[in-house]
Amino acid sequence: MSKTILSVLCLAASASLSAATINVSSLSALQTAINNAVAGDTIVLANGVYTASSNITVSKQGTAASPITITAQTIGGAEIKGTGGFSIVSPAKYIIIRGFKFTHNASLATMASGTSFCRWTCNVFQTPGAGENLLLNGNDHEVDHNTFQHKNALGRFIAVRGSGSQIAQRLKIHHNYFVDQLPQTGNGAETLQFGLSGYSLSSSNSTIEYNLFEDCAGESELISVKSSAVTIRYNTIRNCPAQFTLRHGNHCTVYGNYFINTPGIRIFGDDHNIFSNHFENCSPAINIGNGDGEVADGAALTVHDRPDRTLIAYNTLVNNTTNIVQNGRTNGLGATTQTVVNNIIQGGGPAAAIAGPYTGGIWSGNILYNTNGDGDMPAGGYITVNPLLARDTTGTFHLQPGSPAINAGTGTYAAVTTDMDGQPRPSPLDKGADEVAAAPVIARILTPAMVGPLADDLTPVCQPVIASADDGNVPANVLDGNLNTRWSANGNGQWIQFCLDDTLAVSGVQIAFLNGNTRTSTFDVLVGNDTLHWTTAATGKVSSGTSLNLETFSFPAKTGRLVRIVGHGNSVNTWNSYTEVRIQTGNQLAVRKMNVAPAAAAPDPFSLNSYPNPFNDHATINFYLKKPGVVNLTVYDINGKQVKVLVNARLEAGSHNIPFDAGVHPSGTYLLSLHHNGKVSVKKVQKL
The missing domain is CATH 2.60.120.260 (Galactose-binding domain-like)
Structure with a gap:
C-alpha cells in the first residue's frame, strides 16, 4: 500500500456513507457532537492545540458499515493536552479515533469493558507522567498505524486488560511504531503488557503483528504476554535492551519476528509454538525459562510457570552472543519436553547452554556452523555444515542456491506453516526461518517508514x-x-x-x-x-x-x-x-472453483503454456496478461491436491515466465491453475 493510499484512508476524505459531517472547533462542541452522534457520523475537530480539563466520553454506537468517526482535521493537526483524554465506555461500539496527537497526562486514553469494535488509528501518543498511554478493555478492538513515543516514567505504552478472569478478546494491534522508552528502576514499565497473571488461563485469540519496537528499555520485559492464545508475528524488535517474554499463559504462537540487538525471547508456560523467527546479535536469542512452580499442579498463577511442551523450530540464529539457553535457579523446576528442531545457528557463542533441570528434551535436525561449540546440545541433535546464508538488501539472512538446508527439514510439525517472509511452507520444508519460494513476500525487517500514521504498508494492495x-x-x-x-x-x-x-x-x-x-x-x-x-x-x-x-x-x-x-x-x-x-x-x-478435471475446464480466457511438456525436473510456465492484476498460479496433482504455489501477487500486463522446479515431486500428471481478474485457466502437464 502506497503512502498516498494510506494517507487517503487515514484522512477519510470520502464521507459518502456518513449520516453527517460535523465540524467543531472546541472540546465542548466536540463532546456535544459525540453525545448527539448517530451511526455514520464523522466529527472533525479543527487543527489546533486544545487543553482538556475533563475526559471526552464516548458511549455511542456505530455499525460495521457506518462507524462513528472522530477525527482531526488533518493527521496530527489537532493536539489534545491537559488532564482529560478520550474515554470510551460501555456500550460503545464501532467508534474510530483518528489522526490526533495526544500530549495529555498518561492513563487518560482508555477503553472500558463492554466496549467492542473500536479503532485507534493514525494517532501519536506522547503522554507524560506515570501510567499507560493507552489502556484496552473490551473485545474486537483495533489499534493500528499509531506512534507511541518518548516515555520516561513507569507505565506502559499499551496495557491490555479484561473483565473478571477473561482477557480482552480478538484484538488486532498492528503497524504501530514504539520508540524511545527510557529505562525505569521500578517494576511496571513494559512497552506492551498483554494481560495480568489473573487473566493468564483465558484465551484472547488476539494478534500483534507488523509493529516496530526501537530503543525501548522500560524494564527487563519489553513485550510481556500474560494471557493464553495470542499470536505475535512479523514484528521487528531492534536495539531494545528489554526482553520479549511469554510470562504467563499457554498456547501462544510466535513466528516471523525479527530480533536484532535485543535479548530475544524468554519462555514460560505450556504448549507454545516458536518458529520461523530471525535472531541476530542477541544475548540470548532464545531463553527457555526455568520454572519455580507448576500451574497445572495447582501453583499460583503468579509463579514462573514451568515451560512444558514448547516447540522451537525452524528459526535462524546468526552471530548471537548466546543462542539457546536455560538459566539456573535455586530449587528450579526447569522445563520439560522442549522440542528444538530444524533451526540454523551460525556464529556466536555455544549453540546451547542448559543450566536447569531439562527432562524429555528433543533435539533434532539442527544445523550448526561456526559457533563456539555445541555446548549442551546433544551430538545427535545437529549436523555441522555451512547453510549458505547471505544477507539480502532488506538486511535479512536468506538461504542461497545449493544450501543443504533446502528441503531438508525432518519430522512433521503442523504448526509450522509460514516462513519469516510470510511465505507458505509446503513440504518438504527448508531448515531455518527462510523457505525458498516464489510466493509474495509479505513480511521483512521493518523500518519507521513502514509503520505509524504515514506508513507505507508492506501488505499487497489487493490480496485475493x-x-x-x-x-x-x-x-x-x-x-x-x-x-x-x-x-x-x-x-x-x-x-x-x-x-x-x-x-x-x-x-x-x-x-x-x-x-x-x-x-x-x-x-x-x-x-x-x-x-x-x-x-x-x-x-x-x-x-x-x-x-x-x-x-x-x-x-x-x-x-x-x-x-x-x-x-x-x-x-x-x-x-x-x-x-x-x-x-x-x-x-x-468472480472467484471460481478450480476445475480439477481437464474436460470440465472452460476455454482459456488468457494464454497459459508450459515448456517443455512433457518435462523432466524443470519447466517454464508462460502466460500473457492483457491487464494488470492479482495473479494466483498454483500447481495441483491429478487428484486436486495442492503441490506448490508459484505466484500469488499483483503482476503487470504482458508476458510472464515462471520457473517450476518439480525435482522433488514424482512423475505423473499435474494441473496448472491460473486465476486472474476473476477468470481461470487450467493446463495439464506431464512430468516424465
Whole structure:
C-alpha cells in the first residue's frame, strides 16, 4: 500500500456513507457532537492545540458499515493536552479515533469493558507522567498505524486488560511504531503488557503483528504476554535492551519476528509454538525459562510457570552472543519436553547452554556452523555444515542456491506453516526461518517508514483473500476447490475478505459451511472499495443447515472491489467455518472453483503454456496478461491436491515466465491453475 493510499484512508476524505459531517472547533462542541452522534457520523475537530480539563466520553454506537468517526482535521493537526483524554465506555461500539496527537497526562486514553469494535488509528501518543498511554478493555478492538513515543516514567505504552478472569478478546494491534522508552528502576514499565497473571488461563485469540519496537528499555520485559492464545508475528524488535517474554499463559504462537540487538525471547508456560523467527546479535536469542512452580499442579498463577511442551523450530540464529539457553535457579523446576528442531545457528557463542533441570528434551535436525561449540546440545541433535546464508538488501539472512538446508527439514510439525517472509511452507520444508519460494513476500525487517500514521504498508494492495483471524485453517483454503479444507475463526464478528481487483457489482455469495448439514451459520455481507467505508449488502443471512455444498445467497447488487463476510457463529457455538466461498458479480462468479478435471475446464480466457511438456525436473510456465492484476498460479496433482504455489501477487500486463522446479515431486500428471481478474485457466502437464 502506497503512502498516498494510506494517507487517503487515514484522512477519510470520502464521507459518502456518513449520516453527517460535523465540524467543531472546541472540546465542548466536540463532546456535544459525540453525545448527539448517530451511526455514520464523522466529527472533525479543527487543527489546533486544545487543553482538556475533563475526559471526552464516548458511549455511542456505530455499525460495521457506518462507524462513528472522530477525527482531526488533518493527521496530527489537532493536539489534545491537559488532564482529560478520550474515554470510551460501555456500550460503545464501532467508534474510530483518528489522526490526533495526544500530549495529555498518561492513563487518560482508555477503553472500558463492554466496549467492542473500536479503532485507534493514525494517532501519536506522547503522554507524560506515570501510567499507560493507552489502556484496552473490551473485545474486537483495533489499534493500528499509531506512534507511541518518548516515555520516561513507569507505565506502559499499551496495557491490555479484561473483565473478571477473561482477557480482552480478538484484538488486532498492528503497524504501530514504539520508540524511545527510557529505562525505569521500578517494576511496571513494559512497552506492551498483554494481560495480568489473573487473566493468564483465558484465551484472547488476539494478534500483534507488523509493529516496530526501537530503543525501548522500560524494564527487563519489553513485550510481556500474560494471557493464553495470542499470536505475535512479523514484528521487528531492534536495539531494545528489554526482553520479549511469554510470562504467563499457554498456547501462544510466535513466528516471523525479527530480533536484532535485543535479548530475544524468554519462555514460560505450556504448549507454545516458536518458529520461523530471525535472531541476530542477541544475548540470548532464545531463553527457555526455568520454572519455580507448576500451574497445572495447582501453583499460583503468579509463579514462573514451568515451560512444558514448547516447540522451537525452524528459526535462524546468526552471530548471537548466546543462542539457546536455560538459566539456573535455586530449587528450579526447569522445563520439560522442549522440542528444538530444524533451526540454523551460525556464529556466536555455544549453540546451547542448559543450566536447569531439562527432562524429555528433543533435539533434532539442527544445523550448526561456526559457533563456539555445541555446548549442551546433544551430538545427535545437529549436523555441522555451512547453510549458505547471505544477507539480502532488506538486511535479512536468506538461504542461497545449493544450501543443504533446502528441503531438508525432518519430522512433521503442523504448526509450522509460514516462513519469516510470510511465505507458505509446503513440504518438504527448508531448515531455518527462510523457505525458498516464489510466493509474495509479505513480511521483512521493518523500518519507521513502514509503520505509524504515514506508513507505507508492506501488505499487497489487493490480496485475493485475507481474514481477521484463523486457527491454522487459513483463509486461502476457501479458494482451493476442496470441501475438505476450511477457514475457521472463533468469535462473533470474525471476517473473511475477498479482493476482486476490479470494481464490480456484487450480487451474491456462495458459501459451503463446515458441518453445514447439521447446524446453521449466520453472517452479514459488506461491500466496499477500502477498509474504512463499507456498504451493507446483506445482514442476518442464515445457512440452511442441510447441506455441505455451496449455498447461494443473493442480494441487490452493491458496487465495490472488496467483499467482506462477517460471521456471527453457528447454532452450536461461536465458530465461523467455511470450506469454500465464491463471489457472485452479475451472472458471473468472480472467484471460481478450480476445475480439477481437464474436460470440465472452460476455454482459456488468457494464454497459459508450459515448456517443455512433457518435462523432466524443470519447466517454464508462460502466460500473457492483457491487464494488470492479482495473479494466483498454483500447481495441483491429478487428484486436486495442492503441490506448490508459484505466484500469488499483483503482476503487470504482458508476458510472464515462471520457473517450476518439480525435482522433488514424482512423475505423473499435474494441473496448472491460473486465476486472474476473476477468470481461470487450467493446463495439464506431464512430468516424465
